[in-house]
Amino acid sequence: MTKQPMRNRLHIGWKANGTKGYHGYAWRRHFFTATMDIWCHADAIGGDCIDVETVEAELVHLIRQAGQWPAFQTEIHFHKSTEEHRKVAREIGALYNLSPEVERESPNSFEATHSVGIDEIQSNLQWSN
Secondary structure, eight states, X not given: OOSSOHHHHHHHHHHOOSGGXXXXXXXXXXXXXXXXXXXXXXXXXXXXXHHHHXXXXXXXXXXXXXXXXOTTOOOOOOOOOOHHHHHHHHHHHHHTTSOTTSOOOOOTTXXXXXXXXXXXXXXXXXXXX
């Protein structure tokens, strides 16, 4: 969950070393490649992220119902959800076969924007310290 450009967010998560308490992405030490799906709340009022956080929590709940908590899920924010939040989470989950009873339609107010491999992320994160 971020409000900053993904390049910046990935750089922070990739390079963190525990200084100031943040250790970065746990998964970065376990995989050579990965696919990242980036979702955005296209019409968030005032850039408010509570709706996205709520959908994320509902989606993680769906994943847990299908088995175990997501590997490397290190943080989650819970907020009171509405049927719309749960519906959007089910629609996203359906893309990953987490809730097959839901029609596969584009989530309302959310959209998949980009899939990118870890190799591409690494090549785009050539930063100087």
